[in-house]
Each structure stands twice: as C-alpha cells, then as structure tokens.
Amino acid sequence: MVNAHYVECAVLRACSAPCAFLPNNGYTSAAMTERTGFFSAPPLVAVAGWIVPGAGYLLLGQVARGVTIGVTILFLFIAGVLIGGIRVIDVPGFTSLGEKKIVIKPDPDKLVGPSPREWSLRAHPLQTVFEKPWYVGQVLAGPICLAASYLSVEGAKPENPGAVVSRVPPSHARVWEIGTLYTAVAGMLNLLAIIDSSYRAGRKAT
Secondary structure: OOHHHHHHHHHHHHHHOOEEEOOOOOEEEEEOOOOOOOOOOOOHHHHHHHHOOOOHHHHHHHHHHHHHHHHHHHHHHHHHHHHHOOHOOOOOEEEOOOEOOOOOOOOOOOOOOOOOEEHHHOHHHHHHOOOHHHHHHHHOOOOHHHHHHHHHHHHHOOOOOOOOOOOOOOOOOHHHHHHHHHHHOOOOOOOHHHHHHHHHHHHHHH
C-alpha cells in the first residue's frame, strides 16, 4: 500500500510547492513556510513597488522573487535606453528641442488683447499625455524613468541659443522603436508586479 504522506508530497512537488519537513508537526508546504514580511499594507507595497521595482515583494519577505523581478525590469529599461538612446524617453509637453509646448488658452472674458498662453501639459493634461501614450508605460518603471526624462529633455535642448539642432539627436526608425518598446514593456511588467504584490499583501492582511 502506498503511503498517503508520500503521495501528497509528490502532488505538492508537481505543483511547484515542495514539502518542507518540520520536526514538530510532520510537514507543511513551502507556501505555508514562506517568510513573513514586516509590512503588508497593500498601498505601501504598491508605492514601494513603483519606487523600486520588486520592492513590494521584498516587503512581503519574498526576497528571491523581488530581486529577480526588479533586476529584470531595470535591465529591460536600461537596455532600451542603451539601444535607442536617452531620447527614447519622449516626455509629453515638450517639443523636439526640449522646450515646453505652449498652447493658446481662449479666455471668453478677455475680448481685447492677446490670448493667454499656457503649458500644454497644464492646460490639457490628458490630451497631451495621449499624444505620446508610450510614455505612460515608461513612467510605470518608477523614478528611473523620471531621471531619464530629465536627461532626455536636457539632451534635446540645442548646444547654443538659437540653434535648431539638439545636443543629443534622437534615434530613428527601428532603433527608436526597439528602445521605446523595451522601456515601455519594462514599465508594464512593473505594473503587473505592483498589482501582484499588492494582491498578495491583501491576502496576508486578511
């Protein structure tokens, strides 16, 4: 007769949950012996996961998963920047020369004189962001994208005042597309990691 204990262990191994034998109460699954993190509030886990990719898992005590996911996301983002250049981070609200995109904002109360001008990102934020939708995916990678955005805008500015050539010219065609794809995919992967770690935190809290 087959021992039921070994049968259950085989099932757990097949489900990628190997058994962890304990001297006091027999055995339990690896999921039950998972390390308990110090912080498990879903909002905190989500914010930490955006600031540092994979940090949400670290707060839950899942070190291996957090490090693996974090390194993968950062590698993808940095690889995209290295392939396409820093200008693949195309920030909404800025022109190709790194200047703020100014729009005319009609004022019905002002019938005489020039119409007021305002930064497009402030006047029409959603419309401005939707003009470059790939940036939404890129910024989900965390503060690393904000730092890259600053460098991209500064690199787009001309070397000399009045010039029409950027200090750092953008890449073109397939190179730009690959760089943009890598950085945007990195951000979307981080979004999935944030959702998953927050969900796990919520399960721990209940």
